[in-house]
Amino acid sequence: MIQINMNLVYTIINLVVLYLLLRHFLIRPVTQVMEKRKQMVEEGFKNAQDMQNDALKMKQEYEEALSGAKQESVRIVDNARRAARAEYDRIVGEAGEKAGSIIESAKETVRMEREKTMKELQSEIAGLAAASAAKIVGRQTGEQADRELYEQFLKETAGKAGEGSENEDR
Amino acid sequence: MEEMNCETVFTLPVLGGISESVVVTWIIMAVLVIPSIILTRNLRVENPGKVQLALEAAISWAQDFFEGVIGKENRRYIPYLITVLLYLAVANTIALFGFKPPTKDLNVTAALAIMSMFLIEYSGIRKNGLKHWLRHFGQPVPVVAPIMVLEVVIRPLSLCMRLFGNMLAGFVVLELLKYFVPLIIPVPVSFYFDIFDGLLQAYVFVFLTALFMTEEME
Numbered sequence: 489m490i491q492i493n494m495n496l497v498y499t500i501i502n503l504v505v506l507y508l509l510l511r512h513f514l515i516r517p518v519t520q521v522m523e524k525r526k527q528m529v530e531e532g533f534k535n536a537q538d539m540q541n542d543a544l545k546m547k548q549e550y551e552e553a554l555s556g557a558k559q560e561s562v563r564i565v566d567n568a569r570r571a572a573r574a575e576y577d578r579i580v581g582e583a584g585e586k587a588g589s590i591i592e593s594a595k596e597t598v599r600m601e602r603e604k605t606m607k608e609l610q611s612e613i614a615g616l617a618a619a620s621a622a623k624i625v626g627r628q629t630g631e632q633a634d635r636e637l638y639e640q641f642l643k644e645t646a647g648k649a650g651e652g653s654e655n656e657d658r
Numbered sequence: 659m660e661e662m663n664c665e666t667v668f669t670l671p672v673l674g675g676i677s678e679s680v681v682v683t684w685i686i687m688a689v690l691v692i693p694s695i696i697l698t699r700n701l702r703v704e705n706p707g708k709v710q711l712a713l714e715a716a717i718s719w720a721q722d723f724f725e726g727v728i729g730k731e732n733r734r735y736i737p738y739l740i741t742v743l744l745y746l747a748v749a750n751t752i753a754l755f756g757f758k759p760p761t762k763d764l765n766v767t768a769a770l771a772i773m774s775m776f777l778i779e780y781s782g783i784r785k786n787g788l789k790h791w792l793r794h795f796g797q798p799v800p801v802v803a804p805i806m807v808l809e810v811v812i813r814p815l816s817l818c819m820r821l822f823g824n825m826l827a828g829f830v831v832l833e834l835l836k837y838f839v840p841l842i843i844p845v846p847v848s849f850y851f852d853i854f855d856g857l858l859q860a861y862v863f864v865f866l867t868a869l870f871m872t873e874e875m876e
Contacts, residue, residue: 490764495677499760499769502683506690506745511737514694518717521701521710528703 617641679760686748686760727868728875735781735871742770743864750825750856753832754848759856762825764818771818774867779810782874813870817863824859828852 621638669675697713706714720743724736749761760766783791795806828851835844 492765492768493675493677495675495680495763496765496769496772498676498680499683499766500773502680502687503742503745503769503773506683506687507738507741509687509691510694510741510744513691513698515717515737515740517698517701518714519721521703521706522714522718524703 613645617645677763677765678758679763679766682752682757682760683745683749683766685757686745686752689748690744724864724868727865728872732781732785732871732875735777735868738777739864739868742774742867743860746770746821746860746863747857750860751852753829753852753856759825759829761821761859762829764822767818767822767825770821770863771814774817774863774870775810775814777867778813778870778874781871785875817866821859821863824855828855 617638621634621641624634624637697709701710717740720740721733721736724739725733728735746761749759749766751759753759779791782794786794795803797806832844832848832851835847
């Protein structure tokens with residue numbers, strides 16, 4: 489019942505063959521597939537990490553570019569404002585000057601006009617006075633009285649004309 | 659009584675008598691290898707099927723188990739241990755299908771034990787070198803050297819006898835029970851001896867082999 493014989497050797501051969509077969513057909517393929525999957529998953533993780541890093545870097549670059557643009561725009565707006573103010577000042581100054589010169593010339597014209605008018609008035613008044621004097625002379629004689637009257641009249645009208653011109657100036 | 663004998667199935671001209679256990683071992687080899695070929699025919703890295711997932715789960719469970727015992731750096735011995743585990747698991751439960759388990763033949767358990775012995779000593783020599791292997795017999799004191807040398811033989815002998823004794827005893831008890839009470843009663847007993855004890859002994863055999871290897875590689 490209990491005996492050791494050649495079947496021990498056959499069993500050893502059988503086991504070695506079974507080992508080789510199973511290793512080739514079962515354990516190695518399954519292990520390889522599992523290894524491959526593990527590798528794939530690790531690669532996927534690595535790729536995801538890389539992509540995230542890239543995205544972060546790009547975001548940083550964009551932010552830098554954006555802040556640069558903001559500064560640039562602020563500078564441009566400042567420049568534009570400054571230029572506009574200078575232009576405004578220049579235009580307002582010019583307009584003021586022009587208005588001043590127009591007023592000056594208008595004043596000059598008015599003065600000249602008045603002088604001319606006064607001269608005309610004086611000559612007219614003289615004529616009128618002469619005429620009225622002639623009328624008076626026609627009624628009353630006496631050269632002495634004539635001259636006195638004429639002088640007196642001239643004085644009075646000149647005084648009135650002076651007051652009138654002062655009022656106009658104001 | 660004739661149930662306990664290992665009959666010679668047929669005789670080859672040169673090799674001599676081929677016993678029943680060797681023939682059953684061939685059957686077990688076929689039972690293990692053919693499904694392996696079929697199951698691993700189209701393995702996929704992406705979208706594995708249910709069968710492939712189950713297969714991977716089983717293999718990775720075994721690999722993790724042996725890695726836990728012998729360490730990650732000794733992965734090369736794992737395929738052999740898995741092979742022995744599968745062979746013993748099938749051999750110990752094959753009585754359910756009407757075959758005589760080959761592990762109740764002393765030749766088979768002795769063969770397994772001798773292979774374990776060579777594997778244990780080989781792993782030690784490979785890991786630490788021949789000098790260290792020779793020197794470790796004299797440690798911690800040279801007086802224990804004879805016992806340490808004996809241990810080389812005793813370890814596989816205990817493996818061999820444990821497996822053989824368990825399987826033979828289970829087989830004999832079950833045959834006697836079947837002879838006296840052929841109805842119903844053998845069912846739970848068969849459950850215990852054929853399935854529970856069979857798988858337990860397979861587990862114990864490979865576990866102890868791995869443990870001895872670790873010891874030898876220290």
